[in-house]
Each structure stands twice: as C-alpha cells, then as structure tokens.
Amino acid sequence: MRSPARPQQRRGRTYGALDLGTNNCRLLIARPSPEGFVVVDAYSRVVRLGEGLMESGRLSDAAMDRAVAALAACADKLARRDVRLTRNVATEACRRAANGPRFVDRVYAETGIALDVVSAAEEARLAVMGCHTLIDCDGPPALVFDIGGGSSELMLVEPKSGNCNDPRILEWISLPWGVVSLAETEPVAMAEGERSAAYARMLAQVAPMLDQFAIRVAARGVTEVQLLGTSGTITTLASVELGLPGYDRRRVDGCAIATGPLLALCRAIASQSVDERARIACIGPDRAELIVAGCAILDAILQRWPGSRDHNDDGGSGGSLVRVADRGIREGILRTLMTRDGTWIGA
Numbered sequence: 361m362r363s364p365a366r367p368q369q370r371r372g373r374t375y376g377a378l379d380l381g382t383n384n385c386r387l388l389i390a391r392p393s394p395e396g397f398v399v400v401d402a403y404s405r406v407v408r409l410g411e412g413l414m415e416s417g418r419l420s421d422a423a424m425d426r427a428v429a430a431l432a433a434c435a436d437k438l439a440r441r442d443v444r445l446t447r448n449v450a451t452e453a454c455r456r457a458a459n460g461p462r463f464v465d466r467v468y469a470e471t472g473i474a475l476d477v478v479s480a481a482e483e484a485r486l487a488v489m490g491c492h493t494l495i496d497c498d499g500p501p502a503l504v505f506d507i508g509g510g511s512s513e514l515m516l517v518e519p520k521s522g523n524c525n526d527p528r529i530l531e532w533i534s535l536p537w538g539v540v541s542l543a544e545t546e547p548v549a550m551a552e553g554e555r556s557a558a559y560a561r562m563l564a565q566v567a568p569m570l571d572q573f574a575i576r577v578a579a580r581g582v583t584e585v586q587l588l589g590t591s592g593t594i595t596t597l598a599s600v601e602l603g604l605p606g607y608d609r610r611r612v613d614g615c616a617i618a619t620g621p622l623l624a625l626c627r628a629i630a631s632q633s634v635d636e637r638a639r640i641a642c643i644g645p646d647r648a649e650l651i652v653a654g655c656a657i658l659d660a661i662l663q664r665w666p667g668s669r670d671h672n673d674d675g676g677s678g679g680s681l682v683r684v685a686d687r688g689i690r691e692g693i694l695r696t697l698m699t700r701d702g703t704w705i706g707a
Contacts, residue, residue, distance in 0.1 A: 373703060374400065376438050376446030377693035378431075380475060382410035382453040382509025382540050383650070384592070385430040388690040389441050392703040397694055401437055405430040406646055410453035410510045414544040419457045427463075428470055435471040445701065447693045450475045451483050452510030452538065480534035483689065484513040490692030491590050491685035492527040494614055495519045501530065503577075503585040503665050506688060507593040507657050508538040514570075514661070516577055516585070530580060533573045535657075537566050539593060542653035550633070559630040562656035574664050587619070587667040587682040592647070593654030598684040599642035601625055607642050613686035619667050622682060626655035 375397070377388045386404045390397040407426040409419060438446060454460040454477045464475045478486070487506040495502045495517065502517040516531040546562050577585075598612050601621060629637060630652050638648035667680040698704035 373445065373701070374441055374443045375694055375697050375701075376441075376443040376448075377690040377697070378434055378446065378448040378473070379689045379693070380407075380409065380427065380431070380448070380450040380454070382413075382451065382511075382538055383408055384509065385409075385427060385434065386690055387434045387437060388694060389437065389443055390694050392698055392705055394705060396704070397698065401441055403430075403434055403437055405433070408540065410456075410540045412544070413453055413457055413510070414541050417457065418459045419453065419463050424463055424466070428467060431467055431471045431473050435473050438473075445697055447697060448473050448475050449478045449483075449486070449689065449693065451478060451689075452480075452508065452536075452541075455480070456510065480511065480513065481532070483511075484515050484532045484534065485529065486689045486692035486696070487513060487590060488515050488517055488527055488529060488692070489695050490688040490690065491588060492517065492519075494588055494683050494685050495527065496586055499586045500584045501580075501582050501586070502527075502588050503661075504588045504590070505594075505658075505661055506591050507589070507654050508591055509540040510538045511536055511541070512538055512657055514573060516580070516582065531573070531576050533569065533576075535566065535569050537653075537657060539650040539653045539657075542566070542656065543650050546653070552631075552633070555631050559627070559652065559656055562653060563660050566657055566660040570660055570664055577665075585665050585667065587662075587665060588685060589658070589682055590685040590688040593651070593658055594682070594684050595686050596642055596647055596651065597622060597625060597629075597655070597658070600629075600640060605641050609686045612684055615684050616681040617684060619662050619680045619682055623659060623662050626659045629655050 374389060374391050379386045385407045388399055389401040390399045407430050409423050409427045411423050412420050468474050488504055497519045502519060504515045504517055506513045512535040514533050515529050518528045518530050542562055546558055595612050598615055598617050599607050601617050634648045637643050638645045643651055667682055
C-alpha cells in the first residue's frame, strides 16, 4: 500500500488571518510556498470601529454594524476559499470598550467568525513576526513601530546575527494613542492659524510615554537603532514621499525613506487643511482627517530615535533612514499558523 503524501497535502492547505483593528478590517488568505506563503485572496475595509470610543467608552451601534458587515464579507471569502485553519484577532477597540465582549458574541452569532481579543503584548509579537525579515541581521537593535488606530506599539528587537528567523523582543510598549484615539482627543483644527498649536498638543500627548520608553532603551546600552515602521501611517507617508500617483505595495514594502524629509513631510501635512490633504495622491478623503494624528506619533518617535545610517541604501546617501513594511499582524498570524502546522517552508 502506498503511503499518503502528507507533506504535499499539508502544503496545499489554505490559511486565513483576520485583523480587526480600531480603524480597519483586514483579511489575508494564503498558502505555503518556498518564499513563505503566497496570497490567494485579500480584503480590506475602513470600518472605524473605535469611532467615539474615547468619549463614550463603548462601541457605537453604527460602528458595530459597519464592522459586522465587513466581517460577513470576510466570512464569505473564507468559506469560498475553503479555509480550514484561521485566526481572527481584534485589538485595541475591543480591548478598551465596555461592550467589547457583547460585540464579539454578536460577531460570532451573525458571521460565524470567532474573534480573539488579543493583548497588547500579543499584538506586538505578531507585528514583529510579520515584518522582521526586513530587519538587517548585522545591524544595531531594531526599533519596530506599529502606528494603529487605537494604540501604537513600539518594540526593541535584537536581530540574531545569522538567524533573523528568531528575533527577540528586548523591550516593548503599547501607547494608548493611535490615529483614531489621538485625533478624537485633539479634533482637526480648521483655521490655519490654529493648526500648529493643535499639532503641538498632539505631540505633547504622546511624549511622556515615549520618554519613559527611551529611558528603558538607553538602560540597555542601546545608542543607535535601525527603524522599521509598519501599518497605514508609514506606508501612506512613504507613498507620498516617493511621489507615487497611487498606492503601489511593490514600491512601498521594504523601501527606505530618509528620516529628515519624512519629518518635514509630517509637519507640512499637519499645516494643511483637510481639503488640501484629501487632494494629495495616496492620502485622499479616507485618510485626510486621521493622517495628522499619525504624523504626530511618527514625528514624536523620530525625534527620539533618528535611526541608523544605511550604507546599503540604493540611493547611496548613507543618511538616517526608516525602513517601511507593508506587512504586519496578518503576516505574523500566517507565519505562526504555518509554523505550528508544520507547513512553513520559507526563510
């Protein structure tokens, strides 16, 4: 009798990774490949689940309805792709909301999707697992930052020389500020003369916790870091800095942007009106209101950690750079699922 070809069959298995954040609902469906995995389907929708959460402490009915509609679309994709193994995580909005558990129950009842409300520590770990292959194994420790909707995570990662597959998180922090939560504490200033003061107040909100984290980083003797940013703020700003007419993941993922011009871009955007920002390619109406809060968080990070010099940069400038990742929690979920299932065969 011929033995069943288990490894080949297992490699054909399809996996799903769903990330329900404070602002977005995102899904990736993938199969293992020699490069790690190949995406066979994807979905992304702005749901603003955390809209109004800072003031009320609860998820609004309208926000929950938007999220359930998006999750129903995800459930349909998972069923059509015959996904047998998936992990569906929810982050800060569901962690913070008083009615988060009831919302999770409703999602399961109406869509069949079982949401796992992960801790900030698990969120940080998944983000690192999803993008760590962009870390220079021979460089200084990496400061990986994920500017989200309801929170932002910063992770100091030690890349193991010769073994980037097992990065070690030395320190991490979860800030209670993301693009939605920070924007709601400091509404967008409409008058031109008020914008710089509003931006300064955003920076002041973020500064104290970053200062505390900087002390912890310095206590480890770390004087230089390589910067790696993931999530919508940094990928959007990289697109603008690259002068792209529209978002192009192939150009953005893995690119390196000089920190000086990036800081200047953040401050220039903060000085503009909502309409002016909406007319910028790669920002548009969907991000025009929230991008300033993201700029403030990034600005505060770059002021404390300007980044290391990258002599391998294609531009040859050798200046301080931030590496950009269009990958994160979902990719970290996929890698974790495939590793546990014995089908991860990538680098």
